Amino acid sequence: MTTLSPAAAPAAVRLTAISKTYGKGAGSVAALKDVSVAIPRGSFTAVMGPSGSGKSTFLHCAAGLDHPSAGAVHLGETDLSGMNETALTKLRRRRIGFVFQAFNLVPALTVEQNVTLPFRLAGSKVDRDWLAEVLRRVGLADRARHRPAELSGGQQQRVAIARALVTRPEVLFGDEPTGALDTVTAKEILGLLRSTVDEMRQTVVMVTHDPVAASYADTVLFLADGRIVESMPAPTADKVAERMTTLGAWS
């Protein structure tokens, strides 16, 4: 089991001997092979690896978007293994936040309506104080009545982050959250994700291809051919890029 520091912190999400195989028989693909890792609460983890190494599969299994073929996933104390789709959907809505490369906002809704969508989907009351706090933290307090088309790409991703944070998720999963942004804007968004970890004790797990993005994390997990081949603490962009080169990622 790869346990990321601090070792004593309880795990926000724990994968135990996860395998994922797509398809059957001769054409089957083993996308994850016996992956075990415990991700501590309040930590920022980046997941890197060559194309096809299993990053998306890892994220989907860890976030309850897909069922592993073998092994167990725990979100806090909750075992996701036996859950049906309805239970998993509810769990994702209440306890997990997602930020994707494409911001996935609803164009017809205002910033505030987009951010409060998770409450409406869950049929629960909007926590107005927390909403105001989240909008302030992501720097959109004065944009609440604007629509996505009136915002820059970076601002749109801030809306998506606010929407992910507003339910106080136990883990925020990012799938290339800066993949569609220019370098300067990407750094702003990464700084924002970092501050959610440092100031709100948010747990963040992010798949990325970018060593600079990965350097904002506390730890980088490197996947190769469906296995975790290294867990790098205190990453720098140079160290990450060098490790990726040895994995053959850019050869």
Ligand SMILES: Nc1ncnc2c1ncn2[C@@H]1O[C@H](COP(=O)(O)OP(=O)(O)OP(=O)(O)O)[C@@H](O)[C@H]1O
């Ligand atoms: N639905 C699927 N059916 C069959 N094979 C799949 C499916 N999804 C992924 N795979 C295969 O599983 C392996 C891991 O894929 P995955 O998308 O997790 O890798 P990745 O590291 O995220 O890649 P990339 O960086 O290119 O997005 C690859 O060989 C891929 O072709």
